Amino acid sequence: xxxxxxxxxxxxxxxxxxxxxxxxxxxxxxxxxxxxxxxxxxxxxxxxxxxxxxxxxxxxxxxxxxxxxxxxxxxxxxxxxxxxxxxxxxxxxxxxxxxxxxxxxxxxx
Amino acid sequence: xxxxxxxxxxxxxxxxxxxxxxxxxxxxxxxxxxxxxxxxxxxxxxxxxxxxxxxxxxxxxxxxxxxxxxxxxxxxxxxxxxxxxxxxxxxxxxxxxxxxxxxxxxxxxxxxxxxxxxxxxxxxxxxxxxxxxxxxxxxxxxxxxxxxxxxxxxxxxxxxxxxxxxxxxxxxxxxxxxxxxxxxxxxxxxxxxxxxxxxxxxxxxxxxxxxxxxxxxxxxxxxxxxxxxxxxxxxxxxxxxxxxxxxxxxxxxxxxxxxxxxxxxxxxxxxxxxxxxxxxxxxxxxxxxxxxxxxxxxxxxxxxx
Numbered sequence: 001x002x003x004x005x006x007x008x009x010x011x012x013x014x015x016x017x018x019x020x021x022x023x024x025x026x027x028x029x030x031x032x033x034x035x036x037x038x039x040x041x042x043x044x045x046x047x048x049x050x051x052x053x054x055x056x057x058x059x060x061x062x063x064x065x066x067x068x069x070x071x072x073x074x075x076x077x078x079x080x081x082x083x084x085x086x087x088x089x090x091x092x093x094x095x096x097x098x099x100x101x102x103x104x105x106x107x108x109x
Numbered sequence: 110x111x112x113x114x115x116x117x118x119x120x121x122x123x124x125x126x127x128x129x130x131x132x133x134x135x136x137x138x139x140x141x142x143x144x145x146x147x148x149x150x151x152x153x154x155x156x157x158x159x160x161x162x163x164x165x166x167x168x169x170x171x172x173x174x175x176x177x178x179x180x181x182x183x184x185x186x187x188x189x190x191x192x193x194x195x196x197x198x199x200x201x202x203x204x205x206x207x208x209x210x211x212x213x214x215x216x217x218x219x220x221x222x223x224x225x226x227x228x229x230x231x232x233x234x235x236x237x238x239x240x241x242x243x244x245x246x247x248x249x250x251x252x253x254x255x256x257x258x259x260x261x262x263x264x265x266x267x268x269x270x271x272x273x274x275x276x277x278x279x280x281x282x283x284x285x286x287x288x289x290x291x292x293x294x295x296x297x298x299x300x301x302x303x304x305x306x307x308x309x310x311x312x313x314x315x316x317x318x319x320x321x322x323x324x325x326x327x328x329x330x331x332x333x334x335x336x337x338x339x340x341x342x343x344x345x346x347x348x349x350x351x352x353x354x355x356x357x358x359x360x361x362x363x364x365x366x367x368x369x370x371x372x373x374x375x376x377x378x379x380x381x382x383x384x385x386x387x388x389x390x391x392x393x394x395x396x397x398x399x400x401x402x403x404x405x406x407x408x409x410x411x412x413x414x
Contacts, residue, residue, distance in 0.1 A: 082296065
């Protein structure tokens with residue numbers, strides 16, 4: 001009895017999270033393309049990775065059939081967050097070590 | 110197919126074409142390599158969309174991941190001057206174009222009849238699946254019906270490694286690894302062992318297999334080596350030689366044993382196909398992983414002495 005009410009509710013709730021996630025991904029991409037320097041670009045793109053993907057995982061978890069797939073999605077999110085944070089640090093350090101040089105490369109891309 | 114599926118596939122197809130053109134025409138060699146990796150990942154997605162998870166896995170692990178790493182490693186060894194040099198279109202372009210056209214025509218002729226899926230091979234494989242000793246048709250073809258091809262693939266990899274060794278690539282001195290990267294690779298390396306082992310084990314019943322598992326293991330080993338957590342590796346270590354040669358040797362030994370026992374070269378005795386294939390795959394995975402690791406990180410000077 002309860003399930004019949006909750007399932008459509010969860011379905012519509014998941015749309016909110018999915019749309020929010022799409023918003024973060026789009027904002028992150030626009031930020032990466034438009035922000036002036038490497039640090040603010042990294043800031044934009046890692047926000048998209050962590051928040052965008054996190055909201056996507058929440059949205060998809062609300063429609064998942066079982067806890068198993070929810071667990072897998074959360075693990076994927078943790079992995080992407082970890083590698084995103086590490087890659088961000090590496091790129092920022094590289095940027096600081098070769099200031100000027102990378103700026104030119106970034107503009108060319 | 111519904112509209113949103115068309116949109117997704119259309120976008121993927123368009124993006125992969127744009128990336129292919131960009132890889133060839135972008136000015137900086139470095140950006141070209143990065144775009145090539147993105148191209149490989151998109152191609153893997155397309156294979157997955159086409160219902161070919163084996164190819165998707167192989168493309169993601171080897172095409173995008175490993176080839177990308179090899180290209181980046183090569184880029185690190187190219188001198189500053191040659192990175193900037195632009196290859197002008199000279200007389201090479203004509204023959205190259207002609208050769209590409211001929212290959213394209215041959216490929217088109219090979220690929221064109223595929224969509225009707227009336228190949229006689231599909232029912233033939235399905236017929237013989239019970240005897241193959243494994244549950245996944247792709248693995249059955251690779252290690253049972255056409256094991257000869259897979260053995261030759263391993264030999265090609267071994268030859269490539271030998272050739273690279275002859276060139277004595279000199280490595281730039283590795284910079285000090287940052288603690289953050291070290292900590293992260295300490296976490297990632299066990300994961301690569303776990304996922305690689307899973308892919309290898311799953312290969313007998315589902316998409317996966319030695320090459321994908323080997324590429325993942327190699328990724329873990331390369332990370333550990335680059336962060337200085339693994340000591341320098343080289344051909345002079347007995348166990349490195351044993352691991353690299355082990356794949357071909359076990360494969361050949363089992364092939365010859367089949368010949369000796371009367372089932373023919375690379376034929377498996379009744380009831381033994383499953384365990385023998387698993388044995389071959391385990392050694393092939395270790396051999397592929399070690400070879401790929403050494404191909405990327407090379408052997409440092411000190412090690413060679």
